[in-house]
Amino acid sequence: MNQPLLKQNKQPSFPNEQRKPLINIERKFRPEIEGLRVIAALLVAVYHIWLNRVSGGVDVFFVISGFLITTSIISTINRTGKFSFRAYITKLAKRLLPSVFCILGIVLILSWFLLPDSILSKTIREVFASMFFYQNWQLAFSSTDYLDASQMKSPVEHFWALSIQGQFYLIWFLVFTLILFIIKKYKLTKVKTLINTILGVLFVSSFIYSIYLTAVDQPWAYFITMTRVWEFSLGSLLCVNLSSIKINKYIATIIGWLGLIGLVLTGIVFNVSEMFPGYVAIWPMTCALFIVLSGTRETKYGIKRFLGSPLMVKLGGISFGIYLWHWVILEFYRYNVQETPGVVVGLLIIISSVALSFLMTRYIEAPLRSSSNNKYAFSRLAILGSINILLIGSLLTQMYIDQSKPQKVMDTKNYPGALAVNNPDDVPDEDPLPALSDVFNDLPKAHLDGSNQGLKESDLKVGEYGETENYDATIALVGSSHSEHWLGALLKATKNENYRILNITRSGTRFSTGYSDDDLKGIWVNNALNYLKNEDVDLIVSQATAADTSNEKIQQQMIDQLQFVKDEYDIEVLAIRDSPRYSFNVLESLETAGLEETIKKMNKTDNQKDESFWKQFESENQSLNKMDLTNYFKIDGKYQPIIGNIVIHRDDRHLTNSYSESFAPIFKEKINSILKNN
Template sequence: MRERTDFRGDIQGIRAVAVLLVIVAHAGFGRFAGGFVGVDVFFVVSGFLIIGLLVREAEGTGRISVLGFYARRARRILPAATVVLVATTALAVYVLPLVRAQEVVKDAVWAGFFASNVRFAAVETDYFAADDPPSPFQHFWSLSVEEQFYVVIPLLLAGAALLARRRRSGGVRTRDLAVPVLVLTVASLVWSVLHTADNPTAAYFSTPARAWELGVGGLVAILVRGWGGASSPLRPWLAATLGWVGLAMVGFATLTFDAGTPFPGTAAAVPVLGTALVLAAGSTAAGQGSLLSRVLSWRPMLLVGAWSYSLYLWHWPVIQLAHEHWGRRLSLSQVLVALVVTFVLSAATFYLVEEPFRRGVRWRPPRRAVLLYPLSLVLVGGTAWGGQTYVDDRFDDLADNPGVEVSDFSRAELSDDPAVAIVEASVLAAEDGRPVPGSLAPALGAARTSIAPLGDCDYRGGMRRLCPTGTPDSDRSIVVVGDSHARAWGPTFTRIGETAGYAVYHLVYAGCPANRDSRPEPGTGAQWTACEDFQEWTREQVAALDPELVVVANSAYSARALPDELDGLAWEIEQLRESAGRVVLLGDLPTLPRVPGVCLSERDADLGSCLFTPSPGTHRDQLEFGRVATEAGAEFLNARRWFCADGKCPAVIGHYVPMRDKDHITVEYAEALAEPVGRALRLLGDAGS
């Protein structure tokens, strides 16, 4: 992934170590779960080589050619990246379910602009995208971090060189450039530590939280240049010790870190400083003659190091497509097949794409080389447009397929309750293998984003105010409390409030159930004070509102695995009952084995292939919570009747897609259930059956 200066075999070997660590971690070898630190090794090596190159240019010529720098980056980075983006997008659109294919198209465009880290920071911190499989372009986040860094660093150093020339006539010295690199590195490190403690998922993809890793590499290059480089009098034993200690630090991180390690922050210092030691030791004559240098310069290591950029680009989409073909758990033989494919594609890309563009004369002139940027965007954008067009055409093929109607079946087979009868009819239609309907609500392509709106009252950001819906100026009120499942039911109660004349307040917070025994904070595992504060504020608001009804809706966490939550729920309901006329626990939705929209958009899918058997544990747990709620004086409304019949849950009910993912209701179906839920709660006419 890096610029090349005077060839050093040990650096090529470090690249090989880095990419192999990343590959074995992503291939599922759990013992090497911390292999993601290979990316950090790459960052340090990149900063060492590229900032070192810029410093030498400034010292030698008194200035830095920003155009020349961008031209070299374009030749080095863009051709191979473009090939992988175009090929993977085309294949993914053809083989993936349509709703996933359209997300891959978006990911490709973000990757083409080297902004993947922004895209994936948003996706990974999106509570409602937690169950989505990884994108085949997720690994492009690290390239985005590098390229964003390299937009800034040549301008920063060019400016420092210009100031140095104006201050003195003796040219540019190393220390003139060391100061801005040091300031940038320290500022980024401080930000990384603070941001990782606050939001480790977002920090992981953040350029400001990662820039210090490239800066450390640059500082090592500057330090080495200051002490004389290869002519340094460093003792052989000391050089060898520094190198082996540095490599051991990288190994320690690989073997002890995992997905639960808050990263980058202070944890990243282990592989970063370890790599810095290896680079510093290898920069001396003593280090270049050491055993470690000879091991890293071993011919196979040199070859893997040379291919490292292409290996990094190809390994992740190959592994993800292997999962798509064989399932989420790959056997050893399947992993080996994926790795062989990765190495074959990488070798071809290196020799047929990387080398011709990097060393050929056609793209050598800087003004021509920078044209690779718009050319890459045209190719990636054109492929994405073609992919989206293909997806839209496939969706259009379903347009004439009808939805399910109660009248399609004998009334003797169905319930007298219309809302239950349509569920039963949908199960029968699925068992008949009917085609996927065309006019669905929401449309298949929009099901994933059918998330209940919160308006100005998204309490996750710390704001505290009330945003009534329904009939806002009514003297009668309903309060909906709970986590993301309470949010998903929000449109149901908003519609009830509009019809029956209630002001409806949605005091909901994703991941934070209405239960005194709250969960640990996602990402950090620490005590979730923000959730606890919100729960307390919610109880205060319910007391002040004195509502006719409080509806509690929580996700289906396990009552058996977390028995303290039974007591926590009972306590919560008792507190709410002191302030409300009625408290109802709304039994949670079924937990499905697959996302309905994904299943329905697979090639050759029909309603029968997407007829699900829900998790029995979820239903048992909800019945247990229902028992606790009724003993605490609340009512329990089991919602299962509106989603499943005879133990089977259809992916389409009538012409609705009822679930946006495995356990959240879509906005459209939530609104459609307003009448049956309202009747069942005696808010709209007589109670339903």
């Protein structure tokens, strides 16, 4: 992101005889960096708007930010001989907070009128996180929650990068405070060597950690601060050493254009959202370095002539706002008009972002940034921040009032759910439940009480429900979230039975033979097997296929695991065919596109690719009990988002707990027939 703060000072340093500089760095204005900023911002916007991909532009912002903030810090030390936290943080706040508070306030106002109910609470949390610069951690925890990762994106999700920058600036204050302390304490003269050593250690350690964590937990690695420090460090190292790097003008011309072309292609060549910030991020980093190095030479056909042109420099000055505004406009458009903008609408979004950024910079940011009266500036910031807090409080109050209103009871007559598929015309006309604002949080009990296993854990966690003493039988629900979402049906089906119910589930982990023993998923599966071997379990209920793949090997590995438990542990098995999965968020579509359009989208593609495997399994395997519930997701042969006045899906593949519970009579009959016949 572009911050006006990070423009390099055009004024010369104080003479050496007045004050000895920390180290000598180039402080001249670099117009090509301004142009690089706007290229990065526009790449982010273009990839978001039309390609629905991540461009790698944010990584370039991080390199530029490292370069420019290091220039600013060293220049301040060279000029004053000291490094004051108060002056440093005051300058940052005056340049960052006006735009941030302004945009977040507008988002809150628009959210009240234009945001789908189901995304409102998520947006409020993320606005608050963005105000206090921890949005990246908010998203990190959300992205590693398997069921939360599929929720709709908020209009402020992109603030994660700004939060990392804010945290980085604080880290860099500590780094240079440490450097000054070491220099003064030990009277060091080789200052540049010390700075390079410390920055080099940060670069190497963060880069290695980034590669490791991207390989083992990429969603977590993508958002956390430590995996991004190397990108800032790279820019800082470039700042410290740029004056020592000499290249001829021909090489400068070539690498400059190569850098720009490579940067534009980053999001096409790589799936950035799934591969970054590991070693693949070296690509856009190198592109940015090429462009900066190219700008050290004046060449007739070099990239500097383009990036340093008056128009690009002007746009570079507002690129921070372009980055922040484009996503806000895009998401509100998607929620209220259509998912993917056309060429004309996309261009209008970009033009609007430029216009809003210009107005915001000129009339809100610039007056506070340039004000020499800190009391005036911070009183205005306090007003903006207070307005946002009041808006957040008002939205939360309204949500609380809405949720406190008496809710209709889901009786089987008015809300039969799955039981209505055979006689849909007999269902009374009622507003569907849960309310769309509550659907996303309509979760299985195991997910609410924490007995579902998280993606980072392999130790077994078992949830115990129903009768826990003197029970007649034990039923274990085993597998991934596609097993877990049947817990509602299982608990309601056995409510009046003397059964103990165990939940043994782990998000994203099928009960399958397809994992290696040293993989977290494989370790968990082995732990589950050991538990089942030693525990008195009468029946295992589990997802037996994956509807999003026709790969028979994947399907067979689940059957093999269930067959193993049946044969080796002598435990009865109820194998459930996977419920339908979709290529879009059903809840989001219901709120933005409406019922009829959602039904059309649901029936355009193959939602159950396990069809041929399941038919073969049903005809050939006679030792496992089976249950295919596919017909309970259709009316007249068409998949539906709402049946029997109950909303079926909370995202693109998981059932609401309410719809799961409507299967209780079906599960009760099946389970009792299995247990009472054995």
